[in-house]
């Protein structure tokens with residue numbers, strides 16, 4: 001399997017190369033040259049199998065010869081062994097025809113563990129084979145950073161630096177990043193927003209001299225291997241609700257579009273997905289784009305679902321690439337317009353394609369809190385604010401007889417203040433991390449400045 005850039009100008013890479021590279025050198029994102037299909041019989045045969053077995057069958061066609069079968073199976077086993085639920089991604093019924101896919105049983109209580117844990121294992125395998133070292137730098141609005149630190153801490157050939165917006169992540173999120181004691185992980189609190197963090201990260205990737213000097217690698221949701229790992233739970237959920245005989249819809253609390261784009265890949269592989277519904281908070285650039293055809297930046301409004309507080313949505317570029325018939329030059333032009341004019345208009349043809357695949361809605365702060373309280377009363381499920389954004393949209397977009405599955409992207413205990421404000425109930429942390437607030441923190445304050453960041457990384461990484 002070969003990987004091409006959404007902007008058409010970067011070298012074509014293998015799976016392992018695309019995984020270790022992250023962002024393409026033309027500024028684009030790597031996507032598979034073609035999406036391998038699964039026949040209905042092969043999809044039906046996933047029913048009743050372990051999460052790990054489904055992961056192996058779904059992921060291996062994309063990985064090709066990068067790893068042996070035994071290596072890939074071993075990596076998958078180790079990745080999910082630390083999850084707090086035997087099903088890994090259990091389904092819970094909220095109402096007739098509406099189900100919640102709980103993606104928060106990993107080590108940092110959010111769905112990003114699904115991808116990050118397997119990436120840690122695959123990076124380790126690939127680097128050990130080649131005798132190489134890398135420096136991972138990530139930008140996070142909260143959940144990616146802790147998931148990366150959990151996945152890479154203590155690995156011999158990897159140093160990890162995570163940029164997060166100072167004062168804009170929850171205390172649980174911050175502590176999950178600042179309390180691991182391993183000396184190859186560094187939590188950096190940047191004076192700015194999540195988009196500042198993401199832009200400095202992009203600047204580092206575009207500084208080719210620095211990129212090569214430190215062996216820079218990315219694990220943000222732009223990394224193809226992360227998207228791939230997230231394809232798996234669309235299959236486990238759909239098959240347990242009757243796919244491939246029955247169509248299924250999904251509602252996905254969305255920020256950078258990585259999670260919902262994985263659903264699109266599942267659909268392209270042959271999973272009968274009816275609609276993929278984008279649920280956004282008040283940072284609604286995606287909903288506005290699907291509604292008006294105009295993709296325009298509008299500043300970040302901090303919300304009670306901070307992991308979806310984005311100004312631009314990085315992985316949407318992948319959706320555009322497919323909607324524009326894999327025309328890299330057209331995508332490159334849109335991205336230029338975004339940079340110079342702060343926005344662009346999607347062509348009529350591409351917009352129609354996007355609307356066939358995706359639905360969308362945005363949810364206000366008040367509606368989010370209301371949904372947390374209502375759902376607790378109605379079904380007994382305590383939702384995190386991100387999942388509540390999804391559930392509200394999922395209820396509204398569920399159309400019998402097609403079952404709706406809403407993705408629960410984080411555990412309520414990760415956002416206890418918002419949950420308590422909505423319900424009066426303070427959700428406790430699971431027993432395995434009950435001492436989080438007693439652990440010592442380690443964090444470095446950094447300015448929103450490329451040169452200063454690069455100097456710090458040069459100094460702190462292990463040679």
Ligand SMILES: *Cc1c(COP(=O)(O)O)cnc(C)c1O
Pocket residue numbers: 110111112143144221253254255256257258259260307308386387409410
């Ligand atoms: C990252 C995150 C999201 C958004 O996922 P994207 O892949 O960026 O769209 C939603 N909810 C939670 C809890 C997250 O951590």
